[in-house]
Amino acid sequence: MAYEVDYIPVDGGEKSGDAIVLRFGNLNGQRSEQSIVVIDGGFKDSGELLVEHIGKYYGTDQVDLVISTHPDEDHISGLSVVLEKLKVGGLLMHKPWDHAADIKSFFKNKSITVSGLEKRIEKSLQYASDLEDLATKKNISVFEPFQGLKLGGESVHVLAPSSDYYESLLPSFRSTPQPKAEFDILTQLRKPAGEAVKWIQDHIGIDLLNDDDDTTSPENNSSTIILFTVDDHKLLFTGDAGKTALLNAITYASSLGINLADLRFLDVPHHGSKRNLNSKILKRIKGDTAFVSASKDSKKHPARKVTNALQKHGMAVFVTRGGPLLHHNGGSERGWFNATPEPFHVLVEE
Numbered sequence: 001m002a003y004e005v006d007y008i009p010v011d012g013g014e015k016s017g018d019a020i021v022l023r024f025g026n027l028n029g030q031r032s033e034q035s036i037v038v039i040d041g042g043f044k045d046s047g048e049l050l051v052e053h054i055g056k057y058y059g060t061d062q063v064d065l066v067i068s069t070h071p072d073e074d075h076i077s078g079l080s081v082v083l084e085k086l087k088v089g090g091l092l093m094h095k096p097w098d099h100a101a102d103i104k105s106f107f108k109n110k111s112i113t114v115s116g117l118e119k120r121i122e123k124s125l126q127y128a129s130d131l132e133d134l135a136t137k138k139n140i141s142v143f144e145p146f147q148g149l150k151l152g153g154e155s156v157h158v159l160a161p162s163s164d165y166y167e168s169l170l171p172s173f174r175s176t177p178q179p180k181a182e183f184d185i186l187t188q189l190r191k192p193a194g195e196a197v198k199w200i201q202d203h204i205g206i207d208l209l210n211d212d213d214d215t216t217s218p219e220n221n222s223s224t225i226i227l228f229t230v231d232d233h234k235l236l237f238t239g240d241a242g243k244t245a246l247l248n249a250i251t252y253a254s255s256l257g258i259n260l261a262d263l264r265f266l267d268v269p270h271h272g273s274k275r276n277l278n279s280k281i282l283k284r285i286k287g288d289t290a291f292v293s294a295s296k297d298s299k300k301h302p303a304r305k306v307t308n309a310l311q312k313h314g315m316a317v318f319v320t321r322g323g324p325l326l327h328h329n330g331g332s333e334r335g336w337f338n339a340t341p342e343p344f345h346v347l348v349e350e
């Protein structure tokens with residue numbers, strides 16, 4: 001089977017985002033011999049570009065599956081355009097408000113009601129709740145992507161989050177009331193991004209990605225991590241997942257005997273942020289080609305020490321920088337140029 005992975009330009013000024021679409025099957029055959037899956041839609045403009053792209057290059061207005069990895073605007077807001085303008089077979093997204101009853105006891109304020117909590121979460125995660133409403137209006141089935149879910153035979157496999165881990169993150173989402181102290185560890189980890197960058201030298205023989213702390217937000221760690229298997233080619237998509245979430249995915253995959261160190265393709269988590277990967281993870285998750293979706297004007301995405309580390313682990317790294325990127329195996333001819341891989345940077349952020 002052939003496949004194409006298209007990264008659609010996302011332009012959020014300094015803000016990066018993800019808008020990705022995959023097509024696999026008999027790419028020269030009928031639409032019915034192919035599967036099309038959208039993973040995140042970036043901002044509204046990228047949602048428009050996604051729709052255009054699917055029409056122009058895939059020649060269809062039908063998408064089999066839309067996946068929203070997590071509720072942050074730079075990933076989810078463009079999906080409403082996709083649901084509005086295309087025929088969508090199903091939507092995978094978490095519905096945090098549906099977990100209100102399970103997590104009610106995690107909060108300090110004992111008088112909070114389940115319906116009060118539901119409303120509060122829905123209001124603060126407006127993009128996500130609007131997307132669910134739109135899906136309902138359009139009769140599109142919505143499923144929550146938790147660890148172990150498989151679709152299309154074995155071709156789509158959700159490696160993380162588990163439902164327990166997801167619920168442990170929810171009390172620390174920006175929207176929720178103040179959690180009890182024992183559930184408040186994640187909130188304390190939100191650190192402001194430092195402004196001044198100090199540069200240090202990197203070298204192929206040293207390991208600069210050796211920090212085990214997880215300072216990623218709970219929302220990012222709730223990202224759906226999905227493995228696509230097309231014939232024997234493995235493609236891994238990570239949303240904005242942090243180290244804890246990625247390690248959970250590794251543990252789960254290895255319990256099933258799935259090796260993530262021989263991927264064909266890796267979607268680098270969180271636009272190449274230095275907070276989301278370390279060498280321990282890169283020993284277990286690696287492959288031939290890695291893509292980073294980052295805006296042209298982003299100051300922190302991707303971190304040079306991350307693109308260097310990916311290269312140290314044997315990957316060819318490509319960064320969107322606000323443009324389109326295509327990775328394919330037997331894809332259709334478009335007359336596009338070969339992309340230039342990211343160079344190894346001698347100076348990196350400290």
Ligand SMILES: [Zn+2]
Pocket residue numbers: 016017018072074075240270271
């Ligand atoms: Zn993001």
